[in-house]
Amino acid sequence: MSTFNARITMPAEAKAGEIIEIRVLVRHPMDRGGQVDAEGRIVPRKILNRLTVTYAGEPVFRFDMHTGISANPFVSFTTRAVETGDLLFEWREDGGVVFTRTARLVVT
Numbered sequence: 001m002s003t004f005n006a007r008i009t010m011p012a013e014a015k016a017g018e019i020i021e022i023r024v025l026v027r028h029p030m031d032r033g034g035q036v037d038a039e040g041r042i043v044p045r046k047i048l049n050r051l052t053v054t055y056a057g058e059p060v061f062r063f064d065m066h067t068g069i070s071a072n073p074f075v076s077f078t079t080r081a082v083e084t085g086d087l088l089f090e091w092r093e094d095g096g097v098v099f100t101r102t103a104r105l106v107v108t
Contacts, residue, residue, distance in 0.1 A: 004099040014081035032067040
């Protein structure tokens, strides 16, 4: 996969202690593999197998994915606004490829 497209939706600002919702949609075929391609080779499995999110240096969300997850997975979770900082989103794909995105949360 040459490009990685993730849409992260969350508030830009929150009050200290407020619970915020974070929604993540990623474009990925989540290919379960095992099929035979036009040249007769078996297509290897290629899925995102884990999403981890850290905020203020602490892990706040982890999602392990398997072949039963549909293409273009969508997840939603909540966390508490504790301090201004970046949320780091990290997706791991079969084969060791890692995709990352960040989103800034300003806490007032």
